[in-house]
């Protein structure tokens with residue numbers, strides 16, 4: 001693995017520098033010593049929200065060097081890093097003052113198996129983030145006056161990359177939902193095989209005055225990922241939308257804007273849950289409907305996959321997702 005001294009600056013996007021941590025190599029001595037248990041457990045969580053998965057697989061050179069002398073120990077030790085969850089990718093930690101530290105995902109292995117003690121400022125940054133998470137790492141319900149997509153069978157980092165987000169950092173639920181309502185994007189941890197991403201700035205279905213940017217947005221995601229669902233509600237203008245696409249083709253797409261009394265989208269047959277709720281319009285114009293509201297949108301989302309309106313009840317969800325910014329259209 002490439003060796004970078006601890007705290008060496010590393011070129012990052014936007015002209016800023018990241019700071020390298022834990023890029024150890026067998027030719028270079030490294031500091032050792034005890035670390036707080038809270039630090040180790042926080043590093044383990046950060047492993048679940050990796051970055052840069054395509055930049056190659058890292059191996060532990062210290063374990064590799066032991067291989068010939070003591071194959072038994074090598075097997076035991078390498079089991080903890082010789083897996084995609086460990087050897088592939090990087091973790092990112094922001095300090096309280098905004099310094100961005102980048103470490104290989106393998107850094108946890110160096111700490112637990114080889115006694116590596118990273119610089120104190122990195123330990124402090126990890127502990128700072130850990131305390132932040134503790135304030136809001138349980139799922140938070142959302143859905144009102146927002147737009148979200150649901151992607152089946154992918155990881156959060158896949159969705160981050162497809163959305164081409166910038167300034168991406170790991171984030172716990174409460175901060176992530178705040179980010180989504182603040183115009184940034186929250187890509188949530190996986191739930192029941194789905195990844196949800198939410199933002200008040202995701203494209204909408206347009207109206208007479210501005211174009212439908214949601215359709216190409218969902219088509220592109222669905223071409224890449226297979227099944228993608230899209231939901232949006234806005235209480236003030238009574239805009240409500242739900243759609244699902246498979247391999248780039250919509251199987252159902254409905255959108256209504258109450259302020260103008262217009263159906264903006266209506267493609268594909270109503271799904272069972274829409275019939276039960278008496279919302280949506282049959283393409284043949286069958287008139288068995290009421291005006292949709294945001295509760296209907298949340299119920300449809302729950303029936304199709306994951307309902308973000310009842311996440312407060314969940315105790316089984318992973319704790320960390322990603323927050324980032326959309327690029328300007």
Ligand SMILES: [Zn+2]
Nearest residue numbers: 060062063113
């Ligand atoms: Zn090792």
